[in-house]
Amino acid sequence: MNALRHGLVTSLLLGVLWLMVVATTVAVVISFTTGDAARPALLGCVVMGLVAGLLTLFINHKVAAWVIGLALAIAFVYSPLSPIVLAEGLESSRKLIAGILLGVSTAIPLEYMLRGLGPGKLTRHVFEEAVIRFLLGVGYIFFTAIVLVPFYVMVMTSLKSQQALLKNPLDFSIDFTQGTALFRSYFELFTQFNFGQYLWTSFYVSVLTVVITLLFSVPGAYAVARLEFRGRAAFSRSILLIYMVPLIVLALPIYIVYSMTGLRNTVSGLILIYPVTTIPVALYMLQGYFRGLPEEVEEAGLMDGLSRLKVIWKITLPLALPALVSVSLYIFMIAWNEFLLAFMLLDDPNKFTLTRGVSMLNSSEIPRQHLMAGSVIATVPVMVLFLTLERFMTRGLTAGSVKG
Amino acid sequence: MTSNTPPTSKGALAKREARLAWGLLTPTITIVSLVILLPLLAIFWISFKPIGLADLRTITPVVKESLRKKGDDYRIEYRVRNSSQSKPIENVSFTDIIPNDLTLSNVTEPCALAGNVLTCTFGTMDPGYSERLRFPVLLNTDKDTAESISEGSKPVVVGKGDSVLTNSEFTLDNFRRIFDSKEFASVLWATVFYTVVGTIGALVVGLFAALLLNRSFKGQGILRGLYLFPYVSPIIAVAFTWVTLFDPFSGSFNVLLLQMGVTEQPINFFGQKPQALLMVTVFEIWRYFPLSFLFILARMQSIDTDMYEAADMDGASPFQKFWYLSVPQLLGILSVLFLLRFIWTFNKFDDIFLLTGGNAGTRTLTVNVYEQAFAISNIGAGAAVAVVIFAVLLCFSVLFLKYVSREEGL
Numbered sequence: 171m172n173a174l175r176h177g178l179v180t181s182l183l184l185g186v187l188w189l190m191v192v193a194t195t196v197a198v199v200i201s202f203t204t205g206d207a208a209r210p211a212l213l214g215c216v217v218m219g220l221v222a223g224l225l226t227l228f229i230n231h232k233v234a235a236w237v238i239g240l241a242l243a244i245a246f247v248y249s250p251l252s253p254i255v256l257a258e259g260l261e262s263s264r265k266l267i268a269g270i271l272l273g274v275s276t277a278i279p280l281e282y283m284l285r286g287l288g289p290g291k292l293t294r295h296v297f298e299e300a301v302i303r304f305l306l307g308v309g310y311i312f313f314t315a316i317v318l319v320p321f322y323v324m325v326m327t328s329l330k331s332q333q334a335l336l337k338n339p340l341d342f343s344i345d346f347t348q349g350t351a352l353f354r355s356y357f358e359l360f361t362q363f364n365f366g367q368y369l370w371t372s373f374y375v376s377v378l379t380v381v382i383t384l385l386f387s388v389p390g391a392y393a394v395a396r397l398e399f400r401g402r403a404a405f406s407r408s409i410l411l412i413y414m415v416p417l418i419v420l421a422l423p424i425y426i427v428y429s430m431t432g433l434r435n436t437v438s439g440l441i442l443i444y445p446v447t448t449i450p451v452a453l454y455m456l457q458g459y460f461r462g463l464p465e466e467v468e469e470a471g472l473m474d475g476l477s478r479l480k481v482i483w484k485i486t487l488p489l490a491l492p493a494l495v496s497v498s499l500y501i502f503m504i505a506w507n508e509f510l511l512a513f514m515l516l517d518d519p520n521k522f523t524l525t526r527g528v529s530m531l532n533s534s535e536i537p538r539q540h541l542m543a544g545s546v547i548a549t550v551p552v553m554v555l556f557l558t559l560e561r562f563m564t565r566g567l568t569a570g571s572v573k574g
Numbered sequence: 575m576t577s578n579t580p581p582t583s584k585g586a587l588a589k590r591e592a593r594l595a596w597g598l599l600t601p602t603i604t605i606v607s608l609v610i611l612l613p614l615l616a617i618f619w620i621s622f623k624p625i626g627l628a629d630l631r632t633i634t635p636v637v638k639e640s641l642r643k644k645g646d647d648y649r650i651e652y653r654v655r656n657s658s659q660s661k662p663i664e665n666v667s668f669t670d671i672i673p674n675d676l677t678l679s680n681v682t683e684p685c686a687l688a689g690n691v692l693t694c695t696f697g698t699m700d701p702g703y704s705e706r707l708r709f710p711v712l713l714n715t716d717k718d719t720a721e722s723i724s725e726g727s728k729p730v731v732v733g734k735g736d737s738v739l740t741n742s743e744f745t746l747d748n749f750r751r752i753f754d755s756k757e758f759a760s761v762l763w764a765t766v767f768y769t770v771v772g773t774i775g776a777l778v779v780g781l782f783a784a785l786l787l788n789r790s791f792k793g794q795g796i797l798r799g800l801y802l803f804p805y806v807s808p809i810i811a812v813a814f815t816w817v818t819l820f821d822p823f824s825g826s827f828n829v830l831l832l833q834m835g836v837t838e839q840p841i842n843f844f845g846q847k848p849q850a851l852l853m854v855t856v857f858e859i860w861r862y863f864p865l866s867f868l869f870i871l872a873r874m875q876s877i878d879t880d881m882y883e884a885a886d887m888d889g890a891s892p893f894q895k896f897w898y899l900s901v902p903q904l905l906g907i908l909s910v911l912f913l914l915r916f917i918w919t920f921n922k923f924d925d926i927f928l929l930t931g932g933n934a935g936t937r938t939l940t941v942n943v944y945e946q947a948f949a950i951s952n953i954g955a956g957a958a959v960a961v962v963i964f965a966v967l968l969c970f971s972v973l974f975l976k977y978v979s980r981e982e983g984l
């Protein structure tokens with residue numbers, strides 16, 4: 171460890187490691203956007219990393235370091251020691267783009283990481299700061315990549331044609347010249363596969379689930395959070411226990427009962443069962459919120475002659491409005507994303523919810539881009555809700571929990 | 575002198591409050607016990623029953639009546655059969671009112687005519703029983719009217735099949751079957767691996783993500799929202815995307831690996847034995863790290879910064895600060911998260927079901943419920959697996975109540 175804590179060693183090492191990360195990333199980005207073959211080359215990474223580390227260590231001017239790093243990267247990409255090997259026969263401009271990408275993502279972060287490093291011996295503090303900045307950089311790239319790549323693939327696949335997909339599965343570039351034909355998968359889903367109706371079914375099932383859940387859980391949660399009665403602790407615990415019963419265990423008897431009573435294959439059967447799976451979650455979340463509200467306000471209301479029910483209606487609920495929004499959003503999300511029950515209970519394509527409809531597309535006879543387009547249609551509404559109301563959503567998630 | 579102890583009996587106000595509390599709780603308790611507790615009891619009951627998917631249809635005797643012509647004579651035909659090929663029906667009989675314009679003759683066993691009421695008694699009807707009873711008939715009207723009036727009066731059938739669900743036949747076969755099979759060892763291994771590695775993985779990855787975001791910089795909010803995507807989007811969408819991405823023939827990931835020279839052959843990620851289990855676990859980590867990161871981040875941001883300033887003064891290095899200051903502060907939330915996530919990962923069904931369908935060594939206990947009940951059509955065995963799951967969960971919940979409820983203040 172002590173040998174590493176030397177300015178020169180640290181910057182050379184970090185330079186090489188960073189170049190490996192960046193070269194791999196840039197190669198993957200090029201592959202995923204253009205479909206061209208690109209791969210990182212170890213020797214190039216090592217050599218350029220050493221040079222870049224050394225230069226960054228001795229150039230103490232920020233902009234100078236950037237410019238020199240960029241020039242260096244472009245020079246390296248055209249040399250036989252390029253850290254990124256592109257497919258043979260590509261035009262020179264592609265190489266230039268690769269060089270610029272590589273240069274920018276090497277020079278700027280590396281300058282930041284090695285800031286404050288001198289060529290001599292380093293204090294533990296400075297050394298660890300540099301290592302942490304390096305790890306942060308790697309972390310941001312890693313996490314952003316693992317989250318973005320699947321969603322990128324989902325959207326792009328839905329816009330491709332079957333032939334293009336089979337020809338080169340990596341080529342996600344979009345041919346804008348085809349105009350509206352780009353969205354043909356979506357068009358077919360809505361015209362031939364009834365997706366408009368599924369969207370509507372999913373929507374009203376989710377909204378009704380939210381409403382029914384709140385109707386049951388708001389009074390229940392208030393009672394558990396505020397009122398004194400025998401069995402309160404036991405009740406509070408059993409909420410948590412019920413919260414832990416897996417759906418698949420319940421699904422079997424529900425399936426049997428629904429088969430015998432004719433509720434299977436009906437949307438009303440679904441609306442009947444969804445709230446029950448969400449009521450424990452909502453109870454658990456809401457009682458936490460109600461407990462956090464100041465009791466004094468309610469007591470003041472009681473003193474002034476309001477009944478308990480009036481207190482709940484006029485004082486507690488308005489105060490808990492943000493909480494109600496969070497809980498509603500969370501429950502909407504659960505109901506919208508629910509798959510297992512819809513899959514088991516619905517067989518009739520006229521009554522499908524969106525998730526059930528998408529699962530129907532997973533067949534060898536239906537092209538992949540339809541499946542992905544269906545996935546996009548299912549994802550977009552929750553994403554829009556999530557992004558516009560992120561504050562509430564995050565709060566709902568943290569409060570409620572840990573339900574998977 | 576009177577002692578100053580609080581009154582032991584409840585006052586009127588307290589009583590009223592308790593009454594209100596129960597009033598508010600009753601609807602919830604009713605519906606939850608109806609739809610959660612009853613099914614749980616049902617699962618126990620079914621797990622001791624020899625019942626398959628086909629037994630869900632109720633078994634009834636079926637009687638069809640028709641007017642036939644043979645030569646110049648007419649006759650009424652009753653076609654009687656048992657709807658089940660495997661179960662007998664007891665005390666079967668039917669009665670039919672013969673319209674006035676028809677006159678039956680030659681009524682034989684098992685039937686008897688009393689006035690204009692025909693009664694046929696069969697006693698116990700064997701499985702797969704099917705018979706035609708024919709009686710000559712004289713018509714007092716024309717044929718079409720006779721047909722419509724004779725078939726207009728539907729025979730009333732009595733007799734109920736013995737439903738496996740409600741009779742007193744019990745068996746331990748279901749449990750014997752699931753425990754004996756060689757699969758059970760592999761199911762158990764898949765469950766343990768998936769649950770333990772998935773839980774710990776999601777926690778560790780979540781901790782790293784939280785460390786990345788526990789600093790203020792431009793775009794921190796955007797990144798935080800972005801990192802929650804895997805958790806917020808519908809399982810069905812992300813699962814199918816992963817399947818598409820890792821497809822051995824047309825999946826982009828395999829092409830990428832080939833192109834970079836990592837492998838020579840495309841890898842069948844979700845279809846081969848060792849990788850498939852690893853891949854579903856990786857998926858589990860990918861999908862649920864946002865949850866742990868959200869919780870850990872919330873805890874991190876509530877840690878007092880004074881402590882870090884004091885440590886800075888004392889010359890602590892960044893790693894030392896993390897190890898000696900942050901980690902002890904985070905242990906509480908980490909252990910709660912571990913326990914909760916452990917239970918939830920154990921319960922997980924959809925993910926594996928959508929990714930591999932439980933093939934290639936990824937069948938966990940929960941997937942096994944579905945597999946037994948619907949793929950093999952043996953509902954009893956499925957219920958038996960569900961009982962096993964429930965027993966395991968009960969053990970977990972004891973742990974859970976012991977530790978978590980203390981943390982959560984319940």
